[in-house]
Amino acid sequence: MAIAEERVVTYIRSLETEECPMLEEMEREALENGVPIIKKETQSFLKTLISLQRPEKVLEIGTATGFSALLMCEYAPENCRLVTIENYEKRIIAARENFRRAGREEQISLIEGDALKVLRGLEGKFDLVFMDAAKAQYIHYLPEVLRLLEEGGVLVSDNVMQDGDVFESRFAVERRDRTIHARMREYLYEIKHNEALVTSILPLGDGVAVSVKRKES
Ligand SMILES: C[S@@+](CC[C@H](N)C(=O)[O-])C[C@H]1O[C@@H](n2cnc3c(N)ncnc32)[C@H](O)[C@@H]1O
Numbered sequence: 001m002a003i004a005e006e007r008v009v010t011y012i013r014s015l016e017t018e019e020c021p022m023l024e025e026m027e028r029e030a031l032e033n034g035v036p037i038i039k040k041e042t043q044s045f046l047k048t049l050i051s052l053q054r055p056e057k058v059l060e061i062g063t064a065t066g067f068s069a070l071l072m073c074e075y076a077p078e079n080c081r082l083v084t085i086e087n088y089e090k091r092i093i094a095a096r097e098n099f100r101r102a103g104r105e106e107q108i109s110l111i112e113g114d115a116l117k118v119l120r121g122l123e124g125k126f127d128l129v130f131m132d133a134a135k136a137q138y139i140h141y142l143p144e145v146l147r148l149l150e151e152g153g154v155l156v157s158d159n160v161m162q163d164g165d166v167f168e169s170r171f172a173v174e175r176r177d178r179t180i181h182a183r184m185r186e187y188l189y190e191i192k193h194n195e196a197l198v199t200s201i202l203p204l205g206d207g208v209a210v211s212v213k214r215k216e217s
Pocket residue numbers: 036037038061062063064065066067068069085086087088091113114115116132133134137
């Protein structure tokens with residue numbers, strides 16, 4: 001189920017401009033092969049946010065074949081470093097090859113493994129965290145993400161509307177999706193009520209939440 005009216009989405013998409021040929025090709029391939037990459041509207045949002053914030057350290061949870069990582073690098077300052085996490089072997093191989101073809105092997109570090117385990121072992125601070133992996137795990141990633149986020153840093157969480165399920169009653173959701181439904185609701189409640197964060201939930205793409213980590217005064 002779409003979360004925004006189709007004709008609104010179609011109109012907004014009609015205004016989008018092309019990316020570099022490699023990103024266009026990667027997007028086409030991903031769509032053909034069923035690789036779940038960020039939607040056009042989310043791409044546009046991330047590009048704008050990155051151009052505004054100019055982050056120097058970005059953490060991405062969920063690389064897939066590297067499309068969003070490369071898109072973010074395209075709009076980030078030249079000295080930006082990006083760390084991205086993926087656990088699916090086939091996608092790791094494709095992402096490494098894409099980072100090499102784009103000449104960004106030095107700029108992007110791909111860490112293989114389960115995101116929660118990897119996050120627990122990470123040190124340092126990030127200006128921007130893009131959360132785009134297993135939706136039911138977001139609530140478990142959050143304490144680690146808060147530890148790794150700079151004060152004033154931004155957390156972008158994708159797919160938070162769970163294809164429109166999240167605002168339905170749990171009984172309207174397929175039984176097999178109820179755990180994700182409950183955990184995503186818990187996650188959204190937490191990022192809206194956690195005193196360390198200021199959060200806005202946007203009905204964009206599959207639903208995007210933008211949170212800023214407050215500066216301690
Ligand atoms: C929505 S896709 C990421 C799309 C990518 N950010 C893009 O737009 O180009 C989510 C990815 O997270 C990965 N993933 C899911 N659970 C994971 C986990 N526990 N640890 C690491 N990666 C995980 C999946 O294999 C998948 O490739």
